[in-house]
Amino acid sequence: MVWTPEQTGQFLDAAVNHPMYIMWHLMVYRAPRRGEATGLSWTELDLTKGVAYVSGQLVTDSNYNMWQDTPKSRSGRRAIALDYATLALLTAWRDVQKAQRAEWEEKHRQDPTKYGPYVDSGYVFTRPDGRPHNPQMSPKPSGDSSSA
Numbered sequence: 001m002v003w004t005p006e007q008t009g010q011f012l013d014a015a016v017n018h019p020m021y022i023m024w025h026l027m028v029y030r031a032p033r034r035g036e037a038t039g040l041s042w043t044e045l046d047l048t049k050g051v052a053y054v055s056g057q058l059v060t061d062s063n064y065n066m067w068q069d070t071p072k073s074r075s076g077r078r079a080i081a082l083d084y085a086t087l088a089l090l091t092a093w094r095d096v097q098k099a100q101r102a103e104w105e106e107k108h109r110q111d112p113t114k115y116g117p118y119v120d121s122g123y124v125f126t127r128p129d130g131r132p133h134n135p136q137m138s139p140k141p142s143g144d145s146s147s148a
Contacts, residue, residue, distance in 0.1 A: 020133065022089045023125040026052075030080045035059050035135040039068060040124045042094070050087045052080040060136045090124070100128045 003011065008028055015021050027037050035057035044053045055077055059069045071077055082090070107115040119130035126132055 020125065022093045023133070025089055026086055029083060029086055032080060033057065033072070033076075035069075036071065036076070038123070038125055038133045038135040041122045042124055043122065045090065045124060047087065047091055047094075050082040050084075052082060054078050054080060058132060058135050060134055064134055064136060066132070066134050093124070097124075097126065100126075101130060104129050 012021070012025060012028060015024055018024075023037050026032065027034070030052070032040070032052070032054060036054050039056050039058035040052060040054070041056075044055060045051075046053070054071060056068050057071055057076075058066055060066045101118055101120075104115065104118045108117055116129065119126075121130050121132050123132040
């Protein structure tokens with residue numbers, strides 16, 4: 001089912017405080033596929049020029065094993081121009097992600113049996129421990145992204 005513009009707006013309004021909001025905003029307004037969005041790395045994002053370069057994607061198998069792969073088609077390798085709002089959100093997200101990393105590393109120092117080491121995956125959209133989101137799994141509605 002394709003959402004109407006009104007349904008899309010309602011979804012984004014309802015999801016504004018969700019940890020994955022910025023990724024969903026990017027997907028709605030700039031149209032990368034789910035695997036391309038979850039597989040977007042900071043090295044593929046030029047915040048100065050306002051461009052995201054899609055050169056890969058995260059894919060999964062039926063057991064939810066995940067790996068990096070090439071885009072679905074030759075035309076999948078592309079540059080996506082970022083609008084001002086998306087660029088501002090991504091710039092703010094970079095700071096949030098840095099703070100999440102510092103917080104996770106502190107938790108790991110205090111209780112390494114409960115909190116594993118931070119994973120410096122390089123992806124733009126990550127869970128608090130640095131691992132990327134699985135493109136096939138949805139997060140818990142409560143906003144707890146640790147299981148996504």
